[in-house]
Amino acid sequence: MFEYFICPFLQYGFMQRALFGSIVLSVSCAPVGVFLMLRRMSLTGDAMSHAILPGAALGFLFFGLDILPMTIGGLVVGLLVALGSGVVSRFTVQKEDASMAAFYLISLAVGVLLVSWRGSSVDLMHVLFGSVLALNDEALALIVGIALVTFVAFTIFWRALVAECLDPLFLRSVSRIGGPVHFLFLTLVVLNLIGGFQALGTLLSVGLMMLPAVAARFWSNDVRSLCLIAITIAVASSLSGLLLSYHASMPSGPAIIFCAGAIYVFSALAGRRGMLSSLLRSSRHKTA
Template sequence: MRGAFKFVLSLGRKRLNKVMLYDWLIAPFADYEFMRRALVGSCALACAGAPLGVFLLLRRMALSGDALAHAILPGAALGYLVAGLSLPAMTLGGVLAGFAVALGSGAVARATALREEASLAAFYLVSLALGVTLVSVRGSNVDLLHVLFGSVLALDDSTLILLASIASVTLVGLAAIYRPLVLETLDPGFLNSVSRVGAAIQSAFLMLVALNLVAGFHALGTLLSVGMMMLPAISARLWTHNMSGMIALAGLFGLIGAYAGLLASYFLGLPSGPLIILACGALYVLSLVVGPAGGVMRKFTPRAHLEG
């Protein structure tokens, strides 16, 4: 009798644990459509943006992504002035502005004594000020907050289709230029000695970055969109030196950050976009401590003789 009671009690505990896990981890997405939309949009951003972030990191262009994120603001603001909060108008304006800055900064770097990061910084500062001014001409403070911080919980079907399309184009484009991009990232001198595609690869890569920042703009705003791109990539760098492994880990960290951030937003009642980026930041802190390829704990663990 006593054994049967223990058996029933253990079954009850397992049942209770399953119910609690469902309520905490699945129910918010199963019960609310806006949560599912936010998760799908965030996952699209993570799958496409995080691999690009790996290349930005390895090319020492981590802050260039932030500059490009702000560079799309004037184009999106012009689209807003023409058509209001119209998805096609703001997307087209942001894409054109991002492409113009990506190509213009490269042209300035090749034609003058300025390095590319310096020209991007100049474009970034002017673009941010111009974009905020243009939005303020017609919009309210609410519109300005929407542009700067996004609204991931308000994604509709057309926006999700746009995010999925940009993610698909990015992954296909990245696959097409992967080999020369890796070579141009790790040994640009050798690529220039055997081919003249270096400048074209650089331009194509920056266009993909700008395209993803435009996608991120609709969900996370111009101030936070680059976080989904860079934080998972930086975290992955602390776990492995292998390029393929780094790209896969960056995408995985981005997915985990999106999922955890949305759950935290749901239960805490706080803005989703910032919490998604904070979740990615928490993964970065964890990687900073225990990452086997560069974390703090690596210095205190025994290594084989002559191991770097």
């Protein structure tokens, strides 16, 4: 048991760095995913994860796999896509989900073309799927910085974020901070996707954000409890995914998301608000 669960993290520095980066990402991304889920914007997170690709690709195009240019490019383009889709939905007949889908498909295509233009297939795979086992000091510093920003933002604006999430019309009727809080939340989404991009790539970064959040929904209704449960699921997925990738020689990023998906399926079946509980309640009502 010790050799299976503990030794990989004691013997190899890259496993320690991967575990540290994954845990910090879990603590930062999971609460953001909870708010996305409660806002019914789960697919928006997926769209935004693809939307940052052109900016990251431009940074890669001019500076290679340097973290700072790719981060700045991803942040700028991600925010532009979020604002652009919002403007289109506000001033045209198109809904925000449709405009977001259009923007993210264009962004994904442009990003892949840019990386393919100057890079190799290995570079493209690195950008799309990341490499959590290859996190360096710069990537870890970026992930920790994003986690700190997220923690401070949630600490200061917690009530406003909850109010804007559950009843945005009420918040806008009693305060003028509804719009700024919404923009702040979108910024946090983009920042955490950029952090996840360093470890999991643009295609899988949203997985550690959304799968723990939607799995937590089967266990609680309270927002704080949802965030804590989502963080616990994300950490467990990171730990089990890294161990699975090590012992089964699997890609680390997909292994982490696979474990998160397995926990989601279990929660959907056996959770306090899952299918089995619903069936038991229904049978009790019928017998009563």
